[in-house]
Amino acid sequence: MPAERAALSARQQDIVRAARDLLTSEGVEALTLGRVAQALGIKPPSLYKHFGGKRELEAVLIAEGLEAHAEALRGARSLTEIAAAYRRFALANPQLYRLMTERPLPRDLLPPGLEERAAAPVIHAAGGDPDLARATWAFAHGMVQLELADRFPPGADLDAAWDTAITAFEARVRA
Amino acid sequence: MPAERAALSARQQDIVRAARDLLTSEGVEALTLGRVAQALGIKPPSLYKHFGGKRELEAVLIAEGLEAHAEALRGARSLTEIAAAYRRFALANPQLYRLMTERPLPRDLLPPGLEERAAAPVIHAAGGDPDLARATWAFAHGMVQLELADRFPPGADLDAAWDTAITAFEARVRA
C-alpha cells in the first residue's frame, strides 16, 4: 500500500496526528512507534494494523510536508520571494524539515509526481531556468540545513548571507 | 577523553581503521559496533576498553574527515576552485561526508578550533567576505547533499547548476 493511494481511515488519521504532534513537539528522535502508541493509549504492535511499519508512517508525514512546503512556495514570483518562503517554512517546521531531508526520501511510499510538484515553484520562480532553479534550491536547502544544525558561528548574519546569494542569483535571472 | 586530546593508542588506531574501512565500503548504516568488533575479531563490549562509546568513535572519524576536507580545500584561490574541491572531496568520500553532515556535530568530542579551521579556506576564497563565504558554503553543501541523496531528477545537468551559482558568486567577489 503506497501510503496514499487510498485516503486514510479515521484511525490512520488519528495515528498520523499523534505522530505529527510528537514530531513537532519532541523532535525526530522522539518519533518512535512506542511513543506514538503511548500517545494513543495502545501498544506498539497494534500500529501494524494500520500501517505497514514505521517507514510507511513517516512517509505519510513526509508527503504531507512536501505538499505543505510546495503550497508555501506556490505564490512566489521571484527568487527573493521563493527564498524567503523556503526559509520561513523550514524555520516554522524545523523537525518536519529535518524528517523530510535528513534521510533518503522513501520514494517507493510517496504519491507519484509529488516530488516534481514540490519542485515546480522553484523552477517557476527561476524563470524556467532549471540550472538556476537547482542552484537556488541547493543554496536554500544548504542554508536551512546548516542553520537548523547550528553549524554557523554564533552571531553570524544569516540574513546577509541569504541576501548575498539571492541578489547574485537574481542578477542571473535577468541576464 | 575528548577523543583527540591525547594521541590514539595503537589499538585505538586499529579500531578507527576498521571503522573507517567499514564506513567507506558499506556505508553509514553498516557502521555498527558489532560490525567493527567483528572486523577486528573481538566482541562488541571489548571496544569500550578503548572508546567511551559509539559517539566517541564516530567523532574521531568526523574529526579526521573535517581535517581532510579542510586540507582538500586549502590551496584554493577562488570560489571556483573551492567549489570544485568541495564537490570533489564529497563525491570521493560520500559516506564520510554523510557521517560528517547528516547529524548534529558532536562538538563536545571534537578538538577545539577544528570547526573554524575547516571553514577557513572558504572564507579565504571569498576574499574575506563572510556573507559570501557562508552563501558559498551553503550552496556547496546543499548541492552535494542533494546529489548524494539522489534528489535531483535523473539527467539533471549538475555541472551547469554548479557553474551557474559559482559564476554568480564570483561576480559578487569582484564587486
Next chain:
DNA sequence: TACGGTGGCTAACATCATTAGCCGCCGACC
C-alpha cells in the same frame, strides 16, 4: 445466529548500544 472484519493484546525475536563483572597475560618493580 453465525461470520468475518476491525483493532486491540501478549509473547517473542533480532539488532543495537551499553554496563557489570570476571579473568588471563605480561611487563615492571621489589
Next chain:
DNA sequence: GGTCGGCGGCTAATGATGTTAGCCACCGTA
C-alpha cells in the same frame, strides 16, 4: 623470581526499538 597491576579480552545481562505471529473481543451484517 615472585608478585601486582593494568591492559584487553570475555560472558551475561539490560533496555530501546522495530517487527512478526498468533490470539481474541467486539460489532455490524448476511
